[in-house]
Amino acid sequence: MEEIGTLIVGGGIAGLATAWHHARAGGEKILLLESERLLGTQSSGRNAAILRTVGPDSLTTRLSLRSAQVLRRPPAGFTQVPLIDPCGxxxxxxxxxxxxxxxxxxxxxxxxxxxxxxxxxxxxxxxxxxxxxxxxxxxxQEGRLDIAALVAGFAQGARAAGVTIRRGVGVKRLSTRGDRVTGVELADGTNVAAVTTVVAAGGWAGRLGEAAGSRVTLSxxxxxxxxxxxxxxxxxxxxxxxxxxxxxxxxxxxxxxxxxxxxxxxxxxxxxxxxxxxxxxxxxxxxxxxxxxxxxxxxxxxxxxxxxTRDDRFVLGPDPDLAGLFWVAGLGGHGMVCSFEIGRLAARRLQGGEPISEEERALDPARLVEASA
Structure with missing residues (x-):
């Protein structure tokens, strides 16, 4: 069985933005799995589609402001329509x-x-x-977001960069060997092996991680x-x-x-x-x-x-206990606005970007485990 380089579980904005950035930055053998027949139909497709960058957490605000700059001027070929209606x-x-x-x-x-x-x-x-x-x-300059165009832009760009996207494929559990996540078992009983498994499954992310033995908790x-x-x-x-x-x-x-x-x-x-x-x-x-x-x-x-999450910040980075498990979750309603920054930071850490910045450390999953301990 061929081993996938990066297996992304979840075809909402977290998974798609990660796939798009990771592939464009040189990631290879990337497979994204989505349980629904369409991409971005769960949290990503049921939100209010509002661009609001300023909020109570200064870090989330910074990420929002940087991502909004790209939403206003997306990369060439990303979309044929504006991503923002600046109604104010x-x-x-x-x-x-x-x-x-x-x-x-x-x-x-x-x-x-x-x-x-x-x-x-x-x-x-x-x-x-x-x-x-x-x-x-x-x-x-803020207002409404075109969610469909944003999801389509990430999906089309990821495919063009070599990402394989499979829809209608449910993940039953993360596969483990000792203290390492080795891929996933699908709902039909088949297995997919991967060097790194990214949990970007929205509301189901915490449940998948917990069942594999992760101490990272989400609500x-x-x-x-x-x-x-x-x-x-x-x-x-x-x-x-x-x-x-x-x-x-x-x-x-x-x-x-x-x-x-x-x-x-x-x-x-x-x-x-x-x-x-x-x-x-x-x-x-x-x-x-x-x-x-x-x-x-x-x-x-x-x-x-x-x-x-308990501190209302994203969880983004490698699991502190389980090798091969990587989190892009806990977006708390900010996933669309912060999508470009979430994907950029995830790709940087997936590719071993050093040194780890203060922002990346503030989003690292280890903080949640340390806080609970």
Missing amino acids: LFLVADASHRARLAAWVDAAGPDSGGVEVGPGEFHRQVPFYGGEVDRVFSFP PTRRHLLISAPQASIDPKWPVIWSLGDEFYCRPESGGMLVCACDQTVVDPSDCRRDDHVRELIAEKMLRLLPGLGDMQAARFWCGLRTM
């Missing part, structure tokens, strides 16, 4: 969260592109918003999204609104509004079902925060997975 984004805070918002923006530095605007100017541009507005920052969580029924009064060019304090975001979508109440509940990734109580929470926030749009009715309501 407002970060809004009530009085009790104004310092929190200021800290986010200050940590991001001048490269964030954020500009503080007064509540009056915000309401002029967003007259339908009814939440408390004490402090506002505008990010005119798959559920978050809901709702799209309201189309209304003639909704302008598709309106900006994204993200509110701190109310913990709420929204943007136009399909003639209605895409809305999220920022809920987060730990779940079994194989049993991620909608919770109607969250639907009621979203409806309450819509009525309170978007009064100018009237009583909006739901057209679609769904949930997706966001996989978290």
Whole structure:
């Protein structure tokens, strides 16, 4: 049986970005396995498609800002359509969260592109918003992401660089010999041997690693999204609104509004079902925060997975205990925005890039094991 050089488990944004960068940097014999018939249909395909670079963690913000530069000007041949619709984004805070918002923006530095605007100017541009507005920052170059184009760009580029992608192939478990991961056993009982196995399986990554003996732990969580029924009064060019304090975001979508109440509940990734109580929470926030749009009715309501770590940072690098196992997981809802940086850092470490930078060390899986010990 021929041994694969790098076997990537997962065809979402983590696996595809890793494959694209690794192959372009000279990686050979790369195989990517995806259990679904289509790529990017789990966490990658069920998110809000929002480009927001500034947040509570300074490292994630730096990665977001660098990745966003590439999203705005992708490599030649990556895509035939823009990856970003710069409709703009407002970060809004009530009085009790104004310092929190200021800290986010200050940590991001001048490269964030954020500009503080007064509540009056915000309401002029967003007259339908009814939440408390004490402090506002505008990010005119942020907005909506074309998820389908981003996934397709990584997949097509990876194939062109020599990556083999197999869809509809489920992985049952990681294969081990002593303290080494040697590949995977597939759902049909066959085995694939590999020098390095990359776990990029989103909500299922932690379960695969734990079953093989890894001490790295991840938490798959559920978050809901709702799209309201189309209304003639909704302008598709309106900006994204993200509110701190109310913990709420929204943007136009399909003639209605895409809305999220920022809920987060730990779940079994194989049993991620909608919770109607969250639907009621979203409806309450819509009525309170978007009064100018009237009583909006739901057209679609769904949930997706966001996989978290205990410090809310990515887990990216070799497993501290199991040789041959490499993690690209725990992206916590930032995978799309940070995709180019996630893939670049993963490829660098897969190819033995030295010295390890402070950023790479901050994302290394060993930190999670050390913290638990």
